[in-house]
Amino acid sequence: MAEERNPMAKTLGESLRQSGVSRRGFLKFCSATASMMALPPTMVSAVAESLEKAKRPSVIWLSFQECTGCTESLTRSHSPTVENLIFDYVSLDYHHTLQVASGSAAEAAREAAMHDNEGKYLVVVDGSIPLGNPGFSTIAGISNLQMLEETVAGAAAVVAVGSCAAFGGLPHAKPNPTGAVSVSEIVKDKPVVNVSGCPPIPTVITGVLAHFLTFGSLPELDSLGRPMVFFGKSIHDRCYRRPFYDKGLFAETFDDEGARKGWCLFRLGCKGPMTYNACATTKWNQGASWPVESGHGCLGCSEPDFWDTGGFYNALSIPDSDVIRNAAYVVGAGVALGAAAGALNRRKQSKAASKHETVTIDDLDKKS
Template sequence: MDADDKNTIGDYLRSQGISRRAFLKLCAAMASALALPPGAALAMAETLPQKRRPSVIYMSYQECTGCLESLTRSFTPTLEYLMFNVMSLDYDDTLQAAAGFQAEAAREAAMKANWGKYLMIVDGAIPDGNNGYCTAAGKSALQSIQDVAKGAAAVVAVGTCASFGGLPMANPNPTRATMVSDIVTDKPVINVPGCPPIPVVITGTLAHFLTFGRLPDLDHLKRPIAFYGNTIHDRCYRRPFYDRGEFAKTFDDEGARNGWCLYELGCKGPTTYNACATTKWNAGTSFPIESGHGCIGCSEPNFWDRGDLYKPLSAGLWHGSIGADLGAAAVAGIAIGGLAAATARHRQSKITEKK
């Protein structure tokens, strides 16, 4: 750890020539991304500069590096900003320059110096049935995650593999891949699922913890409600077509070209909780449904084992009676949408008559 780590975040920002105006803009962007009240941006600006840059240790297991690739593409805030101004990324075997014994020594030194205070990020499922997978420095994946988690203040499971097991845990699961929360049971765990997660959802979650020193509000699956509080269907720009019963039948028919709902082509938006439709990808440019492909439900548990990605939910694709329930919900949604539209037209006609 360098000398700057002994100073506050405010000291470091000033040493880098970052103005208060620029810092306030970043705080406002973070507060907006996290759906925090207006006063939260000012609270961030007042409290964050007084804190020391917290140590972060990033551990990788059964994963494809897609989640880390996604993290590097965040734009509000950027990974570079977090790394150099807000946190001290003391271990990441993909990004760090050190390797072998030097890398392990850096991790152990960071753990010792920040015991009980560092934030642990886990990327990938944990293979607890085969010690040959993800072994590093002579330690199995199970050993290393348990050792590092002991001294962590909290653990962030980044990606669906870490959060819910993802593809590694899919049937027949030869490595007995396991989600982080099944192994780390004595520390707070935050799940940030997605295959991969949206970049700003990852950095926004990290920024919340690093700023306030506590977990954001979580749902029953330990996901931040700010990002996973609504289904993609709730905020989808194709929702009006769903309400009117206008569905694309193939990916290249007239309905698809006109932006009609992709529900009948297997879109899992109605049962998938994520911020794709609002935060979007590539600096807010687009998301899969906007690009013409239905949601595959990648931020939900067991999405790999739930069947054909292109079968509509009403075909009973998802376990239990949810398929039939969703079929009824679709009809109800169309009826309610039509009733709402008719009511709005009636209200507008009354206003016009008065004029």
């Protein structure tokens, strides 16, 4: 009975074997897992070795100021499916949207999971936390901040899923009426992984969870706390349209010849060069496509403040101002000032000429 209630007692290897999965099947599972974690195929045996001993961690999923897009994304995960995920990888003990329990039963489940897995459970957060007024977002009468703080207290690590949780996201966009902040601005004493994206790629969410399951640790992170394996390269660097960029072939509008030929979308405001994510390789919807492949530039949704970078259709480096008009005024002002400076110089010149005392042979010497 205790075993039933605490799924972490059994290793993944044991539970798979018990359910009649062969070693070959296990290896297949490991290959898929390695691929999901974006690990090289040479890592499959290491993955297998770890997974053999791995225990399904308890996961508590908290949703704050969010749109449920992240959960929607997760449920679109095909590798593994969300069912696989829950059955094979984790014990999802609390999730607003997915759990059957509701009301006080739901909160009781959360508290039980926290109690039973003290120090070992994983907290997944989607959505930002309003600091402006705790009342802006509450669950069961508990403010987001309070719930986060008490849930995280006994957690092993926190995964901030989606750009809202990772960087504040849309609620944080100017002028940020709710005073929204990211998870990492509140949680300072636990490791926080940011799985940014609006929404994040489902495989990336599951990949991070799988990594925690497999190795019992968090993956290597970049400077923004994102897993390197998924966020280590820019969209631009892995974009199949990159050769067009290098050749200077750009679509000018969304329906011109260049757009039909699949040329680079840089001029249409693509944020690929500044955006780090795995879209270009992992793609979306069972590998069907991704934004650039469907003909629209990257919005940079996995980057901090992507909402405030001055328009989705403007290139990042382009100045906002009307340069030609400003330059005209400025040059006009320059001409006026320059003419004045020039006139001063002329005056100095002619004043010197008028002050000129003829040099004669009698005043070649300096008298001291």
